[in-house]
Amino acid sequence: MFKRKDPVCGMKEESGKGFENSGHWFCSASCLKEYENKIKN
Numbered sequence: 118m119f120k121r122k123d124p125v126c127g128m129k130e131e132s133g134k135g136f137e138n139s140g141h142w143f144c145s146a147s148c149l150k151e152y153e154n155k156i157k158n
């Protein structure tokens with residue numbers, strides 16, 4: 118099974134944990150926020 122990776126901190130996807138947004142997986146809300154800030158700026 119293909120596992121995704123948090124593009125911010127590099128953590129591997131853990132099923133049942135974290136957040137998903139536009140095809141990416143994030144370990145935490147702070148990583149998700151950081152990613153959103155990155156693509157906005």
Ligand SMILES: [Zn+2]
Binds near residue numbers: 125127128143144
């Ligand atoms: Zn993370």
